[in-house]
Amino acid sequence: MNTTTAPSVPVRRPAPAQLDAPYAEALRSYTAMDWMRLNVPGHGAASERFGALADLVGAASLRLDVPPLLEGIDLETNSPLDRALVLAAEAWGARRTWFLTNGASQGNRIATVTARALGETLVVQRSVHSSVIDGLVLSGLRAAFVRPSIDSALGIAHGVTATELADTLTAHPEAAAAYVVTPSYFGAVADVRGLADVAHDAGIPLIVDEAWGAHFGFHPDLPANALTLGADIVVSSTHKLGGSLTQSAMLHLADGPFADTLEPLIQRAFHLTQSTSASALLLASLDTARHTLVNDTDALSASLAAADSMRAAVRAAGRFSVVSDGFGRFPDIVASDPLRVAIDTRSGGVSGHQARWQLMKEDRILVEVATDAAIVAVVGAGSAPDHDRFITALHALPADLGTPTEPPRLRLPSPGPVRMTTREAFFAPSRTVPAAEAVGRISADTLAAYPPGIPNVLPGEVITAELIDFFQRTTAAPTGHVRGAAGPDLATLRVVDATSHG
Structure with a gap:
């Protein structure tokens, strides 16, 4: 870094x-x-x-x-x-x-x-x-x-x-x-x-x-x-x-x-x-x-100290790892936000979605983002949360939440080829088809695994089998959903009508 x-x-x-x-x-x-x-x-x-x-x-x-x-x-x-x-x-x-x-x-x-x-x-x-x-x-x-x-x-x-x-x-x-x-x-x-x-x-x-x-x-x-x-x-x-x-x-x-x-x-x-x-x-x-x-610089100092304590406790316990510790491998990253505590939960035998669900259900602790591999806790500027409560609950997570110690990770899929502009595809005549039939078709919607709401498919891009698998596995997780989907279970997707786009 x-x-x-x-x-x-x-x-x-x-x-x-x-x-x-x-x-x-x-x-x-x-x-x-x-x-x-x-x-x-x-x-x-x-x-x-x-x-x-x-x-x-x-x-x-x-x-x-x-x-x-x-x-x-x-x-x-x-x-x-x-x-x-x-x-x-x-x-x-x-x-x-x-x-x-x-x-x-x-x-x-x-x-x-x-x-x-x-x-x-x-x-x-x-x-x-x-x-x-x-x-x-x-x-x-x-x-x-x-x-x-x-x-x-x-x-x-x-x-x-x-x-x-x-x-x-x-x-x-x-x-x-x-x-x-x-x-x-x-x-x-x-x-x-x-x-x-x-x-x-x-x-x-x-x-x-x-x-x-x-x-x-x-x-x-x-x-x-x-x-x-x-x-x-x-x-x-x-x-x-x-x-x-x-x-x-x-x-x-x-x-x-x-x-x-x-x-x-x-x-x-x-x-x-x-x-x-x-x-x-x-x-x-x-x-x-x-x-x-x-x-109120003092309040910000307290927030920074709380976040630092969370990361230090994660490192000291050794079960999970801190995501930002690996930022040095990427030439685009020049610094990290110290108020973000991103934790690789898969390294401790728990998927991020399962960790988020368990923390919410059993400990009444809310984290900001969960992916298949990680959770992100945020400390608001001026806040000073009870970091001991979070760390205790995190390390009490059982490693048998349906996830083996070294599971295959749900990798971020590559977007499909672009066939139309975003606006053209959004306003083009469209139809809803079963997910299997959407493969190879042009998406009419913006589809984003949420959180964090970063689009995986844009209007005008081709829907691939890899993307559908990613979305369906995301929605199968207890806290995952896809913003912009035609239905919550991803059984159907909205595509550009083939008759309107030769």
């Missing part, structure tokens, strides 16, 4: 303005007044009338649940929302930041639609999230894929090197932009500076899906964030590890060579995708998360 290209973050003092959370504070002040609410939402914060809802989310949440376009919160120029957005941009080192209330998936769709204004081909890391593929459908962009490195033993996709990106761009001089993912679901961090240099040398912007790296840059023991390393557009899933509420995210625009062109395009795409009834709760949680990340 080449750590020389993954700079850490120096200790810094926050600017005085970063001590404020203007939107969250304005929302609290506004809703503390004795309002007679004859507007939406329909519950009107009347917890005595909407008792079931108040019991579910709390009376305070009902009061804070206000609509947009309120004076004193988000209506006037330099409103509290405007100031919160400026503070977020400053915190992440952006020229401009947008708060998103439909997750990083919305950010990926915005970035992809924006890229369509720059050209007709998007160079895309093949292991992008399915929301980027959704963006290809919406935008009509053609995709030229650059393959990530694969840990074939664990069935894990990592990242791409600058050399691999350069080769793909050379083959596609018409490219509008390059789209990569870092960090990966398993915490592998790519060489963003090298990737940005390659994209810029080709005259195009670099878009980074940094969904799992919202916390990067806020502690000296964390990797630097993608904006500071030259990325032009960065999608940040703030709710994942950054401490905001589920479904809240941010999109950042760097003050780089493409900013003047990209800013108005992003703003238009934002209006196209953002709800006109954006949740005040989600927006306030983003403002609060930024405030905490900037100002």
Whole structure:
């Protein structure tokens, strides 16, 4: 693992303005007044009338649940929302930041639609999230894929090197932009500076899906964030590890060579995708998360210590192994996210799916991701979980959960050949056929073993027998399913009607 290209973050003092959370504070002040609410939402914060809802989310949440376009919160120029957005941009080192209330998936769709204004081909890391593929459908962009490195033993996709990106761009001089993912679901961090240099040398912007790296840059023991390393557009899933509420995210625009062109395009795409009834709760949680990340370094230190203790205990016990310990074998990985604790469970005689199921069922412990070979536990920025409870439960897992000590691993299948563009296949006449009959046919759907939601089949790609076997074995596992499938058991698949595609 080449750590020389993954700079850490120096200790810094926050600017005085970063001590404020203007939107969250304005929302609290506004809703503390004795309002007679004859507007939406329909519950009107009347917890005595909407008792079931108040019991579910709390009376305070009902009061804070206000609509947009309120004076004193988000209506006037330099409103509290405007100031919160400026503070977020400053915190992440952006020229401009947008708060998103439909997750990083919305950010990926915005970035992809924006890229369509720059050209007709998007160079895309093949292991992008399915929301980027959704963006290809919406935008009509053609995709030229650059393959990530694969840990074939664990069935894990990592990242791409600058050399691999350069080769793909050379083959596609018409490219509008390059789209990569870092960090990966398993915490592998790519060489963003090298990737940005390659994209810029080709005259195009670099878009980074940094969904799992919202916390990067806020502690000296964390990797630097993608904006500071030259990325032009960065999608940040703030709710994942950054401490905001589920479904809240941010999109950042760097003050780089493409900013003047990209800013108005992003703003238009934002209006196209953002709800006109954006949740005040989600927006306030983003403002609060930024405030905490900037100002509470001690809490982040506690989170890092908890994750380090988990990895140390796994190594010391000797039964299981830590996935990131093997990252040095891959030239695309320059660092790892220390808040991700990825564990090879098969080395201890348990499949990842079985381990996740057992931990949930018997110990009431939830982990983020399970594959056939591994689980990933995450420690949120600012949280400090009981790592002893997790380690004790992990090592109490019986080795006879239907998995022999050295079972054949479920390897990540290769995608089939591309026969149509994503958009063409998605909107083409289609039909549902038995899985066995789908072999050799063109998929009309995006199919992704979930989690982590990385597409294994795209609309326009040929479905292979290897892929069907992979999906069916995934759905047979206690916690596995396939996003986008026509049915939960993968008995049928949706394919392009042969009569519509000669």
